[in-house]
Amino acid sequence: MLEPFFRWCESTALGRAVAESVWAFPILEAVHLIGLCVLGGALLVVDLRLLGLGLTSQPVARLARNARPWLLGSLVLMAATGVPLFLSEAIRAYYNTSFWVKMCTLPVALTFTFLVRERVARREADAPGATGRIVGAVSLALWFTVAAAGRWIGFS
Amino acid sequence: MIERFLGWLGETSWSVALLESLYVWPLVESTHVLTLGLFVGTTVMMDLRLTGIAFRRVPVTAFTGRLLPWTRFGFAIMTATGLLLFYSQPLRYYHNIFFRAKVVVLILAGANAAIFHAGAHRSAGDWDEDAKPPRAARIAGAVSLAAWAVVVIAGRLIAYNWFDCDLQPQPAWVNRLAGCGVGAAGAE
Numbered sequence: 613m614l615e616p617f618f619r620w621c622e623s624t625a626l627g628r629a630v631a632e633s634v635w636a637f638p639i640l641e642a643v644h645l646i647g648l649c650v651l652g653g654a655l656l657v658v659d660l661r662l663l664g665l666g667l668t669s670q671p672v673a674r675l676a677r678n679a680r681p682w683l684l685g686s687l688v689l690m691a692a693t694g695v696p697l698f699l700s701e702a703i704r705a706y707y708n709t710s711f712w713v714k715m716c717t718l719p720v721a722l723t724f725t726f727l728v729r730e731r732v733a734r735r736e737a738d739a740p741g742a743t744g745r746i747v748g749a750v751s752l753a754l755w756f757t758v759a760a761a762g763r764w765i766g767f768s
Numbered sequence: 769m770i771e772r773f774l775g776w777l778g779e780t781s782w783s784v785a786l787l788e789s790l791y792v793w794p795l796v797e798s799t800h801v802l803t804l805g806l807f808v809g810t811t812v813m814m815d816l817r818l819t820g821i822a823f824r825r826v827p828v829t830a831f832t833g834r835l836l837p838w839t840r841f842g843f844a845i846m847t848a849t850g851l852l853l854f855y856s857q858p859l860r861y862y863h864n865i866f867f868r869a870k871v872v873v874l875i876l877a878g879a880n881a882a883i884f885h886a887g888a889h890r891s892a893g894d895w896d897e898d899a900k901p902p903r904a905a906r907i908a909g910a911v912s913l914a915a916w917a918v919v920v921i922a923g924r925l926i927a928y929n930w931f932d933c934d935l936q937p938q939p940a941w942v943n944r945l946a947g948c949g950v951g952a953a954g955a956e
Contacts, residue, residue, distance in 0.1 A: 634930075638924065638925055638928055641924060642920065642921040642924040642925065645801070645804065645920055645921075645924055646917055646920055646921070648804065648805055649804050649805060649808035649809050649812060649916075649920060650809065650812055651805065651809070652804065652805020652806060652808070652809030652810075653805070653808070653809030653810055653811070653812045653813040654809070654813070655805075655809075656805070656806060656809055656810060656813075656838070657810075657813050657835070660835075660838065665838075666834055666835050666838060667826065667830050667831070667834050667835055668834060669827075669830055669834070670826055670830060674825065674826070675823075675826070678822055678823045678824075678825075678826070679813070679822075679823075681822075682813075682816070682822065756802070759802050759805065760798065760802060763798045763801055763802060764794075764798065767794045767798075
């Protein structure tokens with residue numbers, strides 16, 4: 613049922629342009645990777661702190677506030693590069709298990725990050741409590757899954 | 769001479785096994801790529817502080833004291849996985865212009881870090897809480913950001929065989945930069 617949609621994705625002008633260009637896919641992927649680095653940093657600064665590690669002298673709320681533009685910006689960058697990457701090989705993605713693992717975990721990670729983690733970071737007392745630790749750990753586990761599944765798309 | 773050593777290295781049984789492995793090589797490479805989030809990620813956050821762009825009310829020594837150990841841990845993993853990847857195909861990487869560029873910029877990034885830690889960082893106590901660190905620190909941060917971006921991009925492009933020595937004819941400049949052992953017949 614979804615397959616016609618994925619076929620249409622691959623037939624879009626953008627999808628075909630990326631697929632037919634020698635340079636487009638590698639450059640898009642490289643920028644996607646840069647986004648991954650910034651996202652990793654923005655997440656880790658807060659998640660490490662929630663786990664009672666890293667910048668422990670700093671209030672969680674301040675770190676979360678400071679990291680937020682970089683969290684948002686890197687996500688936007690990854691989406692902006694991820695969509696054309698996907699369009700260029702939508703059918704291959706459709707039949708790829710890792711792609712589905714990534715795409716199903718991604719909304720969970722996003723929801724968790726912005727609905728749960730942000731609230732906890734704002735409220736969390738300066739000494740990490742059990743809630744903070746669990747939230748930090750879940751955040752890292754979710755985003756690690758997204759990243760690992762994303763990398764594994766290329767291997768399957 | 770280097771070529772002979774690398775050629776021998778690439779024919780050792782472990783090198784061959786690694787390259788031909790079903791899961792080990794992909795896992796090593798995936799670890800290398802995912803650890804970028806830890807290594808380059810924490811580096812970027814610290815560089816954002818050093819350039820005065822972000823985290824302005826966090827003392828610089830908080831980053832260099834408490835986050836840097838994580839960066840170093842990430843670097844250790846990057847190095848270990850990177851060496852393994854190189855070992856799986858030494859000659860191919862040796863002759864890959866993107867790999868060569870990556871190594872050169874890696875050395876520059878390292879030098880930049882060393883200069884910062886031996887220089888501006890020594891007086892960090894004086895400017896620790898300044899939203900805008902002194903110029904030397906800001907330059908170090910900016911150079912670091914640029915260098916690591918180049919390393920990541922060059923690293924990603926290694927996989928592409930556009931300038932491989934065995935895909936002659938290549939332009940003369942490619943053969944020179946990649947150290948391809950071709951005579952005039954192979955060059956354009």
